[in-house]
Amino acid sequence: MSLPALLQETFSPEEVQFIVENQKIKIFPRITTNKRRNLSDSNNEGNDDMSRWKMLTMDGRALETMIVMKSTEVTLWLALLLKQQSKCNIIIPEWLTVRGLELMLQYEKRNVDRFSALPWDWLVVSEILFKQAADDFNDPIHELRNRIQDLKEIRQMKVLQGLKYLNESHLQLDNLGILEINELRPFIVTVMDKLRLIHASGQPDEEESDEYGEGNADDVGMGTMLNSDTNMSSSSVPPNGTML
């Protein structure tokens, strides 16, 4: 197989991190690349192209106009690379502070059936920054880690509670993070696909007859939809389907 079976099921954790690394983050450069401010730099031997940034995934201008300690925004992977080279400090996002995480925790505790509006990449970003930008935090990292762990656990509990609502129709999962989704995906999809088949097998007349390869699946589906139109308008909002 040209794509390993594991990757056909869901994204690998490394791939999730890769996706997250395309996001923007603020940094304080520790170097100045802005030409006008950089005239004193004698190392610059007039070869313009040498210090030019021609980027394909972001605007290179943000990099060409860096000034020491003047905050700017770059993609996360690049910030990490600069950081690794000691060329910048990363500005820790506001939610990733003791105060910010406390707010989220309170929300999680107050609302047993909702997820707080943490950024979609909260688990991944916090893990990356703890590891690669530990010295850029103002708050003690162990305190942040504890709260991240608490958030993770309380949200996991809610997910587990919600699993009993898995059905053959659909789910709504607002504010769930990318890593959380990716980890849940194989389980949720498998269960819901099975429920779908069970439901369909209870209605042998029309639904899901494509499972048995009879005729054109689309035609059957469409026919069902049109015939039952009156039926549907009488049924109000479906009782099932919304989780949490």
Place this chain on the structure above:
Amino acid sequence: MDVDIEDILAELNTDSTAVDQSGNPFSDINNNNNASTLYNESSSYPETNLKTNATSTSIPSPQQDYNNLIILWRNERCAPELLPYPHNLMTRMLSRIQEQMERLEIISMDFLGQQHSTTTTDTTGNNPVNNNNMLPLLCMEAELERIKFVIRSFIRCRLSKIDKFSLYLRQINEENESISPLQDFLSKDEMIYYESHSEILLKLFNDTILKHLPPNMQAINDNTGTVPMIDEPDWNKFVFIKVIGPQNKIFNTDPILIKGDNGKWYYEVIIPELQERVELIIDSIYVMRYKVIKDLLMEGKVTLI
């Protein structure tokens, strides 16, 4: 150079957004990217070429193309069927990669020359990367590796689907040639792969099994038996979606977008098998049957996550 902690604190206070009101933290898709190049470009086969001419006046920026490529890659990985190949986007990507590789080669050759003229290699001191001039090169190299990875993973995923559905692809190609010729659906290379692989695979099956069976049992694509031999995509497979909305983000220009009583905008979809209507609210996340959201996906109004 040392960083003063006070400056960071000052920056934090002025520069950051309050946690609870930080816009839309879940927005993992760059909102302002002009995704007119997403599937629109390729969805309504066979109009692809017409559309290309129309949009050729405004070529998407490299950043837009990259953001769209990430979306397409994630869609392809999550979708149960093979999605259309983004011909134009890929052509642009590949030519930019080639340019960039040439550029990097020139830059690094220059460095090599400089290095030789100034100093010889010693064991620890000569660390060319500590030179600030080297930094752009370092970043560009790293970026290039990232782009190559996405394309590689994207194509490898597509090849695995081409293999999985090769009989099905042949069947739809023969049945309704006019609707979506395979040549539009696949890249030129993918087309070659599809044809050659089908051929050698069929030869293997023939040599080892089929030719030993009774003559009327030798077909590989026999759908007359109790179980059809042609694997179709599971159209109703559950997928995770994020509702994006119209590409231009101007909600009232989207004829199928509905404004609810609570002021939230949503698309209404129907699950035929359950005779059920569902509201797909903008910015929300759902687990939904693929067939139900396929049209929205093709228009770039939802993405698979």
Place this chain on the structure above:
Amino acid sequence: MYGDLANKLVIEAKRTAQLNNRGNKTTLPVHNDELVRDIIKEVTQLKRNIEFFKEQEETMNENGEYANSRIMKCQHFVNALCLERNKRCLLGYQKLRSDMLDSLAWENNGMDMLGTVSSEENSNLTHHEQEYLKKYSELLTDMKSGELTDIDLSGSLTPPREIFIDVRVLKDAGEIQTEYGVFNLIKDSQFFVRQSDVERLIQQGFLQKI
């Protein structure tokens, strides 16, 4: 019972699939020639049965023995089902193996496998499978050299993480030429290099990632 052999083959295939899902390297067990041949023999037998039942059915119909004819028809049907099932099992078995051969080819960069794979692995393949693997590897090489030359299709499917790394030299390895200059790899020295430039040297134990 008809179909038992095919069931055995499928169970074997399932075990192979499970083993390979867990491990990271594809390993193909020996092709079960004997079982496959026996199943094909059974297929021939089933085909003969079916023809016999059909004939019987017709004669009985002509003689007006409708009850008996229906019994024949039923036997005919059961045999046809067995035949069909055997075909599916055989193809399923072969499909799993060809999928694994594909994986092998990708893992080995589409290089000519037959030279590089250990002879033991090689003997696990039938003649036809060897031929298939060769052809598929050639196809990959073609794919890699087309429009996608720059991409290195058979490269890593793990996202690039550390493109540049610090390494320490464990054994003298002489000079290497990279885009970033010439490095003289003397024992105990350290370098900041592009990972892809030194991957091989790390594997061979000359360098160590710090």
